[in-house]
Amino acid sequence: MKFCHLFPINKVIRISLLSSFVRFMPFPLKFRLLSSALMSLMLGGLMTGWVTWLNMGFASDFLPRWGKAFVCAWPAAFFIVVLIGPSVQRLSLHLLQHSSGHPARQADNKPH
Secondary structure, three states: OOHHHHOOOOHHHHHHHHHHHHHOOOHHHHHHHHHHHHHHHHHHHHHHHHHHHHHHOOOOOHHHHHHHHHHHHHHHHHHHHHHHHHHHHHHHHHHHHHHOOOOOOHHHHOOO
C-alpha cells in the first residue's frame, strides 16, 4: 500500500499543507534538511551509479538498474546524513582545532 493512499486527500492539498509546514520551519532546520537532501541525492546518485557500473558495466539495462538502486538507497542516505551529519561536523571542527595548534573561530566554524 502506498503512503499517499493512507491519506485520501488530493495532491494539491498535500502540497499546500507541506509548503505551509515548511514556511513556518526555523531557518536552521530548513537549511539542515535541504543540505541533507542535496548531499544524499548527489552521493546516492553517484555511488549507486558507480557500483551499478562496477557490477554490470554499461549493459542495455544499466539505467533502469541504476534507477532502482538509487530509489532504494536514497532514503537511507538521507536519514543517515540527517542523523550523523551534525556529529561529523563537530568531529571535523574538533580535529581541525587540535591539528592546527590554535582554536578555530567558533562563530565562523560552528556547525548548524
